[in-house]
Amino acid sequence: MKLKLVNIQKAKISTAAFVKAFCHHRLIELDATAVHADLPIPDIISGLCGNSWIQQNLRCLLLDSASIPRDSRLLSFGQLTGLRILSVFNVSFHSEDLADVSQLPKLESLDISNTLVTNISALLTCKDRLKSLTMHYLKCLTMSKSQILAVIRELKCLLHLDISDHRQLKSDLAFYLLQQKDILPNIVSLDISGGSYITDGAVELFIRQRPAMQFVGLLATDAGYSDFFTTKQGLRVAGGVSMSQISEALSRYKNRSCFMQEALYRLFTETFSMQVTMPALLKLVAIGMRNHPLDLPVQFTASACALNLTRQGLARGMPVRLLSEVTCLLFKALKNFPHCQQLQKNCLLSLTNSRILVDVPFDRYDAAKFVMRWLCKHENPKMQTMAVSVISILALQLSPEEATQLQEELFIAVKELLAIVKQKTTENLDDVTLLFTLKALWNLTDESPAACKHFIENQGLAIFIHVLETFSESAIQSKVLGLLNNVAEVRALSSELMAEGVVKHVSSLLQSKEMEVSYFAAGVIAHLTSDSQPWRSRGLQRSALLQDLYATVQNWPSSTCKMMALVTYRSFKAFFPLLGNFSQPEVQLWALWAMYHVCSKNPSKYCKMLVEEEGLQLLCDVRERSGADPQAQQIAASILDDFRMHFLNYRSPPLC
Numbered sequence: 170m171k172l173k174l175v176n177i178q179k180a181k182i183s184t185a186a187f188v189k190a191f192c193h194h195r196l197i198e199l200d201a202t203a204v205h206a207d208l209p210i211p212d213i214i215s216g217l218c219g220n221s222w223i224q225q226n227l228r229c230l231l232l233d234s235a236s237i238p239r240d241s242r243l244l245s246f247g248q249l250t251g252l253r254i255l256s257v258f259n260v261s262f263h264s265e266d267l268a269d270v271s272q273l274p275k276l277e278s279l280d281i282s283n284t285l286v287t288n289i290s291a292l293l294t295c296k297d298r299l300k301s302l303t304m305h306y307l308k309c310l311t312m313s314k315s316q317i318l319a320v321i322r323e324l325k326c327l328l329h330l331d332i333s334d335h336r337q338l339k340s341d342l343a344f345y346l347l348q349q350k351d352i353l354p355n356i357v358s359l360d361i362s363g364g365s366y367i368t369d370g371a372v373e374l375f376i377r378q379r380p381a382m383q384f385v386g387l388l389a390t391d392a393g394y395s396d397f398f399t400t401k402q403g404l405r406v407a408g409g410v411s412m413s414q415i416s417e418a419l420s421r422y423k424n425r426s427c428f429m430q431e432a433l434y435r436l437f438t439e440t441f442s443m444q445v446t447m448p449a450l451l452k453l454v455a456i457g458m459r460n461h462p463l464d465l466p467v468q469f470t471a472s473a474c475a476l477n478l479t480r481q482g483l484a485r486g487m488p489v490r491l492l493s494e495v496t497c498l499l500f501k502a503l504k505n506f507p508h509c510q511q512l513q514k515n516c517l518l519s520l521t522n523s524r525i526l527v528d529v530p531f532d533r534y535d536a537a538k539f540v541m542r543w544l545c546k547h548e549n550p551k552m553q554t555m556a557v558s559v560i561s562i563l564a565l566q567l568s569p570e571e572a573t574q575l576q577e578e579l580f581i582a583v584k585e586l587l588a589i590v591k592q593k594t595t596e597n598l599d600d601v602t603l604l605f606t607l608k609a610l611w612n613l614t615d616e617s618p619a620a621c622k623h624f625i626e627n628q629g630l631a632i633f634i635h636v637l638e639t640f641s642e643s644a645i646q647s648k649v650l651g652l653l654n655n656v657a658e659v660r661a662l663s664s665e666l667m668a669e670g671v672v673k674h675v676s677s678l679l680q681s682k683e684m685e686v687s688y689f690a691a692g693v694i695a696h697l698t699s700d701s702q703p704w705r706s707r708g709l710q711r712s713a714l715l716q717d718l719y720a721t722v723q724n725w726p727s728s729t730c731k732m733m734a735l736v737t738y739r740s741f742k743a744f745f746p747l748l749g750n751f752s753q754p755e756v757q758l759w760a761l762w763a764m765y766h767v768c769s770k771n772p773s774k775y776c777k778m779l780v781e782e783e784g785l786q787l788l789c790d791v792r793e794r795s796g797a798d799p800q801a802q803q804i805a806a807s808i809l810d811d812f813r814m815h816f817l818n819y820r821s822p823p824l825c
Contacts, residue, residue: 174198181205184212192216198229206236210244210260218248226251233258233280233424246270256280258303258424267291277301282331287311289320296323303331305360305425308338314345322352331360335427336389339365347371350378360386362407362418362428369395376401388418389431409435412450419453426464429457433470440477446486451478451495458498465509468502472515475499484524492524496531503539514552517543520559527562534571537563541578544585550602557586557605564612565737572617579613583623586610591632594639607636607648614655616739621656625665637674643683650678650689657696658743664703666693676714679721687721688736692763694718695756699747719755722762723800736767738775741784748787754798757791761804768812776815785809785816789825 172194177187179202187208191199201213210232217223217230227249233256237244244262246255247269254277255270262284270276271294281289282305289312292299302324310317321330330353334340343364346352348371353359356379361367367390376382376397386407387393393408407421408414415436422428433454440450454474461467475495484492499516506512520526520536540563544556560582564572572579586606593603610629614620624630633649640646653675657663666672678690694714698704704711747760764784768775779785791797791805809816809825 170194172196176200177204177208178202179204181207183207184209184216187213188216188219192220192223194220195222196220196227199227200229200231201235202231203234209236209238209241211237211241214245214249218245224248224250228252228275229254231256232260235260237261243269247272250274252276254278256303257284258282258305260284262286264288264291268294271295274298278329279303282306283308285309289317292320293323297326299324300326301329302327303329303360305331305333306335306338306427314342317342318346318349318352321346322349325354327353328355329358330356331358331386332364333360333362333386333428334364336363336365336431338363341365343367344371347375353379355381357381358384360384360407360421362386362388362390362422364390367392369393369397373397376404386418386421387414388422388428388435412439415439416450416453419450419457423453423456423460426461426467429461430464430466430470433457433467433474436474437470437477440474443477443480443483446483447478448487448491451475451487451491454478455491455495455498458495458502462501463505465506465512468506469509469512469515472499472502472512472519476515476518479519479522479525484522487524489529492529493531495519496525496529500532500535500539513539513543517552517555517559520563521555526559533563533566534574537567537571538575538578541575541582545581553589554602554605557589557602557609560586561605561609561612564609565615565739569616569739573619576619579617579620580623583610583613583620583629584627586613587624587627587629587632590636594632594636597639599640599642599645604644604648607645607652611648611652611655614652617655618659618661621659621662624652624656625662630665630668630671634670634674637678643681643686646678646681647683647685647689650675650686650693654689654692654696657693660700663697663700666697667703667707672697672710672714676717679717684725685736687725688763691718691721691759695747695759696743699750699753699756715753715755718759722755722758725762736763736770738767738778741775741778741782745782745784745787748784748791751794751797754801757798757801758804761788761791761801761808765804765808765811768808768815772812772815776812777819780816780819785820786825793825 172191173196175191175196178200182205217227228251230249230252237260244266246266250273252273253275258280262281264287267281267286267289268291270279271291276295277298278301279299280303282303286307287309332342332346343361344366359382369392372385372387372392373395376385383403384405388408393406393410393414398404398406405417406414407418409418409431415432418428418432422432454471457467458471479487479492496519499519502512503516517540520540540556540559544560586609589606590603610624614624636645636649653666657666675690675693678686679694681687681690695718698711698715701711741764744760744764747756750756788805788809792802792809
């Protein structure tokens with residue numbers, strides 16, 4: 170390899186590894202921004218200077234936020250005689266080091282922001298070659314304003330000057346700079362963000378006297394409101410007055426947390442009623458979050474901006490990858506600031522966006538854990554409704570293994586959700602929160618024996634019987650029966666459903682005019698009656714239930730029903746014992762009817778599931794078994810024939 174450009178930003182690399190890997194190459198640029206403390210700046214310089222070619226030809230060296238041991242002496246930048254660009258932002262860099270650097274014969278660009286420099290007079294040494302000087306937040310300067318301006322006045326080659334500062338420090342250096350007429354004649358870019366007493370008039374006059382100017386930084390100042398800043402051809406402004414100024418600020422100040430926070434706050438106010446999708450802005454918000462993970466004001470304000478930029482239908486126009494990155498950054502912020510309530514609210518609100526919740530890749534396990542814990546905080550009803558709606562969808566997206574790992578959260582969530590159902594039923598209030606809560610419980614218990622057990626242990630059956638006695642809406646009945654189906658599938662718990670009150674209510678709903686209600690009631694009956702052992706003392710009742718089940722399923726239409734869009738299955742395994750139960754064709758018939766219709770709705774998903782779970786042989790057994798129920802055989806044959814081409818995508822013939 171012949172490396173010329175090396176970027177080891179934030180890398181964890183030792184001095185020995187750095188020297189061995191890079192210092193024998195003919196490097197012209199090195200970016201060691203925020204490199205790990207195992208590779209301090211003195212060792213970087215020493216390693217580079219060990220190569221005479223690098224000494225003379227290295228042009229660019231970026232050491233922002235790199236470390237320097239406390240016992241280090243003067244840094245030996247002077248040996249790198251080819252340097253044109255040097256950045257030591259946020260480094261323990263002193264006035265003596267500046268004096269050394271100023272001697273570099275080719276130096277053109279220097280960034281000494283947030284260093285320990287107390288005196289910049291050494292810059293006079295390179296006044297005839299320095300074109301760019303950045304000294305943002307030079308908090309240790311001991312020079313008077315007139316002394317600083319005297320040095321700047323001599324830097325006649327400067328094209329870019331940055332003397333921006335933190336707003337709370339109320340620096341007036343920029344105010345006095347703008348009054349000077351004989352200063353910076355060739356300046357193209359001036360950054361005075363955060364300066365005090367800055368007015369539109371003063372900035373406009375300064376720029377008019379220097380018509381070549383292309384950029385001015387005015388964020389966190391009182392300037393930027395004049396029409397001049399929008400009409401001046403070719404002038405870019407980083408400020409907080411308009412969307413263009415804010416975008417420029419977010420782009421320019423992505424590594425400065427003080428300005429990032431200010432720009433995000435301005436963005437939040439500007440986008441509160443946003444109606445246009447703006448992916449470029451959301452990307453800048455994501456960069457701010459990624460660059461300042463431990464800065465709470467930045468994370469909090471960014472989360473609010475992300476909400477504004479993705480609310481309602483705006484997320485539909487955003488790239489999935491960008492939405493995924495923002496969502497992952499939100500969860501990272503939650504881990505870093507677990508006690509910030511508003512940050513948690515913003516994250517929860519973002520998850521209520523159906524585009525994000527359904528289409529966007531992110532860690533569903535972490536999300537479910539967060540929302541389940543949030544549910545227990547007894548927040549206001551609106552937030553509670555949102556948490557419940559998110560759980561109802563996330564529950565179906567968890568794998569059985571992930572659900573098993575959430576035992577503690579699952580127990581608490583089931584208990585809290587049942588408390589909500591009980592309260593709503595007592596108040597006779599069938600609002601959206603009740604519907605979301607029933608759906609959440611239904612989905613949490615799907616393929617989860619542990620959640621079903623928690624449901625039984627927390628008096629779930631008594632609460633659900635009360636629901637059926639209180640409400641007659643089919644939307645409520647179908648969700649109640651859907652959950653009871655999940656419990657009935659767990660053989661160890663199915664006997665709990667044989668209580669007289671449960672069987673009575675479920676059997677009465679078999680004849681419901683609403684197809685989905687009748688379907689789920691039949692599912693509960695099919696699972697409960699498939700095993701004759703628990704019914705030994707109630708044989709007549711079981712026979713009557715089976716007879717009603719058979720009559721009900723026979724009366725269902727053979728064509729696909731719209732209601733089946735409501736039904737999804739993670740697995741067909743709970744159906745297999747029913748398919749193999751030739752002594753009770755009634756339960757076979759329900760299982761086959763259900764399988765046919767979900768395959769009709771989503772053949773690619775369910776045909777693949779049947780093949781992978783080895784359910785095709787069971788269908789063949791039903792079709793070919795002598796003495797099997799003719800209607801059951803007909804449906805089994807229809808499944809095998811109608812979806813034959815789908816099955817062949819996942820296995821070789823013959824199917825049986």
